[in-house]
Amino acid sequence: MVDTKSFFRLDDKVAIITGASRGIGKAIAIAYARYGAKVVVSSRKIEACEKVVEEIRSFGGEATATAANISEKSSLEDLVRFTLKTYKSIDVLVCNAASNPFFGPLKDIPDSAFEKILKNNILSNHWLSSLVAPHMEGKNGGSILIISSIAGLKGSPGLGAYAISKAADMQLVRNLAIELGDKNIKINGIAPGLIKTDFAKALWENIETRKHYEKKTALRRLGNPEDIAGVALFLASAASAYITGQTIVADGGITITG
Numbered sequence: 001m002v003d004t005k006s007f008f009r010l011d012d013k014v015a016i017i018t019g020a021s022r023g024i025g026k027a028i029a030i031a032y033a034r035y036g037a038k039v040v041v042s043s044r045k046i047e048a049c050e051k052v053v054e055e056i057r058s059f060g061g062e063a064t065a066t067a068a069n070i071s072e073k074s075s076l077e078d079l080v081r082f083t084l085k086t087y088k089s090i091d092v093l094v095c096n097a098a099s100n101p102f103f104g105p106l107k108d109i110p111d112s113a114f115e116k117i118l119k120n121n122i123l124s125n126h127w128l129s130s131l132v133a134p135h136m137e138g139k140n141g142g143s144i145l146i147i148s149s150i151a152g153l154k155g156s157p158g159l160g161a162y163a164i165s166k167a168a169d170m171q172l173v174r175n176l177a178i179e180l181g182d183k184n185i186k187i188n189g190i191a192p193g194l195i196k197t198d199f200a201k202a203l204w205e206n207i208e209t210r211k212h213y214e215k216k217t218a219l220r221r222l223g224n225p226e227d228i229a230g231v232a233l234f235l236a237s238a239a240s241a242y243i244t245g246q247t248i249v250a251d252g253g254i255t256i257t258g
Helices: 023-034 046-058 073-087 111-138 160-183 207-216 225-236
Strands: 014-017 038-043 062-067 092-095 142-147 185-192 246-250
Touching: 014 023, 014 073, 023 038, 023 046, 023 062, 023 092, 023 225, 038 046, 038 073, 046 062, 062 073, 073 111, 092 111, 092 225, 111 142, 111 160, 111 185, 142 160, 142 225, 160 185, 160 246, 185 225, 225 246
Parallel strands: 014 038, 014 092, 038 062, 092 142, 142 185, 185 246
Antiparallel strands: none
């Protein structure tokens, strides 16, 4: 029996979060720390990660920072080694970091840009999941979360390669859930809508585009990083113990409006 009073607690859990220096990743890191997790804050720039760690420690949370480049498998191996050396455990992985170096029709995307998107948005998630799974299995369970996007649910003019990668992430979630379910490792995803982050600034800072999204979204507003952090907390906690292989859409209702 699970103690429902502690459904959302992550006490003594160790969580790795990529792309955690800002935006959605930062919001997840702070939420996890507030609910008791020991958080490894990771992104390419160590200085930015350390600022997040300082913020977490300011309210009594526990966190540490390390730089990692998701495009290099050896860097992700170092990230896992660092986490095990620091906290002796890995219970939660959040694959949040992603790239989108090109906007325009697929016929115009350079091979190098397409390859970067596929490598950083799909292959890196596969690498990290494969690296942490044995340690979770040794602890009789864990949670892996992949941040996808509603771009992966339909055709997206100008974002074709990115949308393809995010659709592939949803399939990666389903396959990993089947392969790791008997190890008590749950794999889930989140597909955010338009969130006010630096990553999506080109969209939400444009007044016409912003008004379009606000009008079309059922809740009549854009999302904040904390809106996604709440879903991530749920999926990492015991409250979602019987959920795996799912990608939860968190978009304010824009995909239901047609």
